[in-house]
């Protein structure tokens with residue numbers, strides 16, 4: 001059943017204001033972590049999403065669906081499509097707000113099948129902020145930015161401090177990631 005009728009965002013929010021150092025419309029977003037299943041260039045069977053910022057601001061991510069992503073013969077697996085939307089929404093939240101945030105809730109509506117060989121154009125936007133909570137939504141269109149909608153998703157991202165990653169994740173890998181962000185002169189607000 002579609003969730004389109006439910007009010008969104010589900011709580012009162014403020015407009016999401018992009019960080020002054022957020023990438024400008026027209027910017028291509030690089031890989032945020034080379035071992036990320038969603039965008040990493042060192043994950044052979046990953047989704048290899050490529051994202052850029054457009055007016056709005058929105059983040060458009062392209063996902064080329066291959067045989068590695070099948071559920072039924074010739075069709076993308078729904079769980080992998082949800083993963084692509086997690087990445088696309090996360091890229092919008094992380095890059096536009098420049099604050100580390102994690103997915104707390106992710107809802108997907110699968111509207112039409114996504115064939116192997118197609119490219120999904122996923123447009124993600126920020127719908128509002130309430131304290132540490134950011135609400136975002138996205139549409140995935142088949143083979144063109146104005147193609148038919150195949151998948152819709154929306155999610156809640158919660159801003160976390162760097163200790164979320166140092167406590168629960170791989171601290172050494174995080175330090176390397178932070179060093180490479182500093183080399184690229186990226187600015188992050190790391191206090192929620």
Ligand SMILES: CCCCC/C=C\C/C=C\C/C=C\C/C=C\CCCC(=O)SCCNC(=O)CCNC(=O)[C@H](O)C(C)(C)COP(=O)(O)OP(=O)(O)OC[C@H]1O[C@@H](n2cnc3c(N)ncnc32)[C@H](O)[C@@H]1OP(=O)(O)O
Nearest residue numbers: 032086087090091094095100102103104105158162178188
């Ligand atoms: C210098 C270092 C920089 C590091 C940055 C590096 C890289 C980032 C780079 C680039 C970004 C670009 C792209 C990103 C791309 C993809 C992103 C993928 C993201 C993921 O794939 S990430 C993995 C999956 N994700 C998790 O692994 C989260 C596990 N989880 C938790 O870690 C906790 O659960 C947490 C932290 C979510 C909350 O925990 P917590 O203790 O901090 O806070 P709390 O529980 O109080 O929640 C606060 C408010 O959210 C509400 N709330 C929470 N959960 C809710 C739910 N499910 N439904 C409705 N409301 C919910 C509460 O009700 C409360 O609301 P209220 O404030 O109104 O009371």
